[in-house]
Amino acid sequence: MSGEKLYLWQSSDWPNWRFDAAALAIPLAAVHRAQGHLAGRMAEFGEPQRDEASVRTFTDDVLKTSEIEGEHLNAESVRSSVARRLGVDAGALAPVDRGVEGVVEMVLDATQRFDEPLTPERLWAWHAALFPTGRSGMRTIQVGQWRDDRHGPMQVVSGRYGRERVHYEAPPAERMASEMETFLRWFEAESTDDPVIRAGLAHLWFVSIHPFDDGNGRIARAVGDMALARAERSSNRYYSLSTQIQRDRNSYYQLLESTQKETMDVTAWLVWFLASLLKALERAEVILDDVLVKARFWKRWSAVPLNARQINLLNRLLDGFEGKLTSGKWAKIAKCSADTALRDINTLVELGALRKTEAGGRSTSYEIVL
8 A cells, every 4th residue: 555645544643533513513403403303203103104114214224225335135025024023014025035134134233222232243243144145246255253354455446457446445454353442442432422423423433444344334334323323212213324325325435535535534524424314314204204195095995895916016006116007017016817917906996096197108007096
């Protein structure tokens, strides 16, 4: 590594974080107001609506924290896994997907057990859950332990072979035990800093140490979510910071890179973190509106006898069905014949729960009537 390039961990005052509290006062106050408003709305919801909001939020969180790293999981498998672990009735459950189960396990463990200590063993268990085969893609990795740098220094790299660009180089492997001991001691210690600020610092600090061969970004976001759960003293989660980060992925990586090459003053990172958190909290209000719409829909149709296929497909439409719903898609999802799918659909059209869309095309499509 070039001696000209100074990363955060090479600083003489690492890891003594500094930030301008005055510059953070207004965005931090906005976050606290949004947290309070969201908590107030949730207090007015019944248990079924809170459960539905939780399943949606955790599902989004698992999907998006993986998408940030370029990994796309099956949404139905994620939703089924989340619902199963939360003990929520989510209708027909999708088959278990080992690749999904590990991410769900980590995300839920971080928030559902937020008040339990964060230890090396717990982090190793998260890492092992993320990589149950001991491989990342085609590459064998060290699982459930700190990295050893046997293949060279830990670097964040982009670009084609021979024209790679190094965005960041993490501390060497021989420092992992002491670096993580310092981080975990800080994470568990009492502090006068605002707990939301500590969540932003925890995220940055963990990903800057980069203690694992792979999965550092996902685990860093889980650590940050755990810190946020501690800040709110609640295992319930009705907003997803990972979803907002994924929506702003480019600036996330750009700011991480610039912050990791600057001084120990991380005010700019924390301003971005608070702005992202505020957007996540505001987006949660939209999710809650959708949950209420779904609750009103099923209240209206609760006395009408519908079969399991119809209930399942209506729920999919209410949860945000991608693309157009045709009888062919219905048959494929419900695993039934085309004639059965058409009968299911025509019954719902006659009842007024579905209607044909106005858009033309080779196949007739349908939409839900709210």
